[in-house]
Amino acid sequence: MAERIHKRTRDDHASEVAEDYVEAIADTIAEKGRCRSMDLVRHFAVTHATVNNTIARLQRDGLVTTERYQPIELTARGRRLAAASRKRHEIVQSFLEAMGVSPQTAAIDSEGIEHHVSKETLQAMTRILKDGWPT
Amino acid sequence: MAERIHKRTRDDHASEVAEDYVEAIADTIAEKGRCRSMDLVRHFAVTHATVNNTIARLQRDGLVTTERYQPIELTARGRRLAAASRKRHEIVQSFLEAMGVSPQTAAIDSEGIEHHVSKETLQAMTRILKDGWPT
DNA sequence: GCATAAAGTTAGTCGTTGCTAACTTTTCGA
DNA sequence: TCGAAAAGTTAGCAACGACTAACTTTATGC
Numbered sequence: 001m002a003e004r005i006h007k008r009t010r011d012d013h014a015s016e017v018a019e020d021y022v023e024a025i026a027d028t029i030a031e032k033g034r035c036r037s038m039d040l041v042r043h044f045a046v047t048h049a050t051v052n053n054t055i056a057r058l059q060r061d062g063l064v065t066t067e068r069y070q071p072i073e074l075t076a077r078g079r080r081l082a083a084a085s086r087k088r089h090e091i092v093q094s095f096l097e098a099m100g101v102s103p104q105t106a107a108i109d110s111e112g113i114e115h116h117v118s119k120e121t122l123q124a125m126t127r128i129l130k131d132g133w134p135t
Numbered sequence: 136m137a138e139r140i141h142k143r144t145r146d147d148h149a150s151e152v153a154e155d156y157v158e159a160i161a162d163t164i165a166e167k168g169r170c171r172s173m174d175l176v177r178h179f180a181v182t183h184a185t186v187n188n189t190i191a192r193l194q195r196d197g198l199v200t201t202e203r204y205q206p207i208e209l210t211a212r213g214r215r216l217a218a219a220s221r222k223r224h225e226i227v228q229s230f231l232e233a234m235g236v237s238p239q240t241a242a243i244d245s246e247g248i249e250h251h252v253s254k255e256t257l258q259a260m261t262r263i264l265k266d267g268w269p270t
Numbered sequence: 271g272c273a274t275a276a277a278g279t280t281a282g283t284c285g286t287t288g289c290t291a292a293c294t295t296t297t298c299g300a
Numbered sequence: 301t302c303g304a305a306a307a308g309t310t311a312g313c314a315a316c317g318a319c320t321a322a323c324t325t326t327a328t329g330c
Binding site for chain 1: 148231233234235236237240241243244246247248250251252253255256259260262263267268269
Binding site for chain 3: 301302303304305306307308309310311312313314315316317318319320321322323324325326327328329330
C-alpha cells in the first residue's frame with residue numbers, strides 16, 4: 001500500500017466544517033423556523049466569535065446569506081449540500097444502529113464518520129440495510 | 136439530538152495527524168529498517184518542509200526522537216500509539232471489505248474513518264467479523 | 271576526492287479554526 | 301420608556317498544517 005494518496009488536508013477539513021454548519025443550520029430552520037448565530041453557538045459549543053468567523057466563510061463560499069442582526073439563510077447551494085449531508089449522515093447512523101451500536105454512540109460516531117465515507121461504502125451500507133449482510 | 140457536543144476541533148485534527156504519522160513511521164521501520172523524512176514525504180505527498188514541521192511537533196509531544204540528519208525513531212509512547220492505530224485501522228479495513236467494499240476503496244475510507252470510530256463501534260465490528268451480522 | 275544530487279533544515283507566508291476582549295445593536299421586562 | 305440582558309460584530313492572537321525559497325549537510329558516482 002505504498003504511495004497511498006492522502007488528501008485529508010486543511011481544505012478537506014474546511015469543507016467538513018462547512019457541511020456540519022449547513023446541516024445544523026438546515027436542522028435549526030426546520031425545527032424553529034429560523035437560525036440565529038446563538039443556535040450554532042449552542043450546537044457546536046464554540047464562542048459567538050467563532051461562529052461569526054465561520055459564517056463569514058460560508059457566505060464567502062456561497063453557502064449562506066446573512067444580513068446584520070438577521071437570521072442566517074441558506075442559499076440554494078447551501079440547501080443542496082445540507083440535504084446531501086443529512087442523507088449521508090442518516091445512512092451512516094442507521095447502519096451503525098443496525099450493527100448493534102447504541103443510538104448514543106451511533107449519533108456521535110456518525111458525526112465523525114460521515115465525512116470520510118465514499119459513495120461505494122455508502123451504497124454498501126444501503127444495500128446491507130435493505131438486503132442483509134453479504135454471504 | 137439538540138445540544139450535541141462537538142469536539143472535533145483543531146486539537147482532534149492534530150492528534151489524527153499524529154496517529155497517521157506514527158503509523159506510517161512504524162510501517163516504514165517494519166518494512167525498511169528505518170524511517171527517513173523522505174519516506175514520509177512520499178507517503179503523505181507533502182513537502183519535506185511540512186514533514187519537518189510535523190515531526191518537530193511529534194517530538195515536542197514525546198512521540199518520536201530525532202537527531203539532525205538521522206532517521207526518525209519512535210518513543211515507547213509513539214510505538215504504543217502506532218500499534219493501537221494500526222490495529223484499529225486493520226479492523227475497520229477488514230470490516231469494510233467484509234461489507235463488500237472493494238479493497239481499494241476500503242483502504243482509502245478506512246484511513247479517514249479510523250479516527251472517528253469509538254471503542255463500542257470497533258467492538259461491534261469485531262463481533263460481526265467473528266459471529267456474523269446481528270439478527 | 272570532488273562535484274553534484276539527494277536529503278534535511280530554516281525562515282517566512284497563508285488559510286482555517288479556535289480563543290478573548292471590547293464594542294454595538296436589538297430585545298424585553300419592570 | 302428606558303435600562304439591562306442577550307445577541308451580534310470586530311479586532312487581535314495562537315496553533316496547526318500546508319506551502320515556497322534559500323540554505324546546509326550528507327551521500328553517491330564518476
